[in-house]
Amino acid sequence: MLLIRCPYCQTDRPELEFRYGGEAHVSRAQDPSSVPDAAWAEFLYMRTNPKGFHVERWRHTHGCGRFFNAVRHTVTDRFLATYRAGEPKPDLEALAREAAR
Amino acid sequence: MPEIARRPALPAPGEPFPGVAVTLAPLPAAARFVLRGDLAAVAAAGNAFGVALPSRINTASTLGARSALMLGPDEWLLVADDTSAPDATWALVRALESALGTVPHSLVDVSHRQTAIRVEGHEAALTLNAAVPLDLCEEAFPVGMATRTICEKAEIVLWRTGPRAFRVEVWRSFAPYVMDLLSAVSQENVPD
Numbered sequence A: 001m002l003l004i005r006c007p008y009c010q011t012d013r014p015e016l017e018f019r020y021g022g023e024a025h026v027s028r029a030q031d032p033s034s035v036p037d038a039a040w041a042e043f044l045y046m047r048t049n050p051k052g053f054h055v056e057r058w059r060h061t062h063g064c065g066r067f068f069n070a071v072r073h074t075v076t077d078r079f080l081a082t083y084r085a086g087e088p089k090p091d092l093e094a095l096a097r098e099a100a101r
Numbered sequence B: 001m002p003e004i005a006r007r008p009a010l011p012a013p014g015e016p017f018p019g020v021a022v023t024l025a026p027l028p029a030a031a032r033f034v035l036r037g038d039l040a041a042v043a044a045a046g047n048a049f050g051v052a053l054p055s056r057i058n059t060a061s062t063l064g065a066r067s068a069l070m071l072g073p074d075e076w077l078l079v080a081d082d083t084s085a086p087d088a089t090w091a092l093v094r095a096l097e098s099a100l101g102t103v104p105h106s107l108v109d110v111s112h113r114q115t116a117i118r119v120e121g122h123e124a125a126l127t128l129n130a131a132v133p134l135d136l137c138e139e140a141f142p143v144g145m146a147t148r149t150i151c152e153k154a155e156i157v158l159w160r161t162g163p164r165a166f167r168v169e170v171w172r173s174f175a176p177y178v179m180d181l182l183s184a185v186s187q188e189n190v191p192d
């Protein structure tokens, strides 16, 4: 079973307790009515969908209940980092370099 | 107020289900509250409830029949096992609400949302581990640890009250499922 480190519980917990929440750091415009249609469609539908490290939201649904962010490899499922919601996006290249060592 | 007949979710308390090396016992009704709030709310609620609320996530503190479980960064489950007297739950609600006053908080009575099962015996952890995916050895899940988790298809709050004793808090509609599941496992768990 995949173990995911919850940044609030600060322990590794079984994946069965979590729910996936889509790509992280996609922010909604402060004033949606002023956003041109193309940019709004971009916000609604377009995601990076990488083959590699992906920054995404997870929720510890059957645990502390909190949303947090994680860096996961979309092929190997390896988690490089998890961090609390609101914290800045980590430097993916630095994380990947560290993981490769 | 109309009389509402309450159907028990589980067999009457005090009729433990004897497994091979574990006992499953439905626990009597208790008063339960979910408190959400910051440090000021925690201090006020702790004073009124009679137990200082724990500040480390996934731990419980107990004094007598009152326990507080920290289930999230700003969420506590308060359990009072001493509220069988009429209006005892309301007295507790009033005490908590007057202590909390204008401090921003959310206090929800969930007494009847869930019920509790005591799982006790030599093979308590092994029995639970048939359905609970957490590591339940004492190093990873020590006495006093309490957390929400899952028990097969049901969400539960699992709380270790002793080296070989757990309390399972489960929503009442899931209680027969969890009880039957653990009963079946307890019959299979024949120690060598």
Ligand SMILES: [Zn+2]
Residues within 6 Å of the ligand: A006, A007, A008, A009, A010, A060, A063, A064, A065, A066
């Ligand atoms: Zn958590």
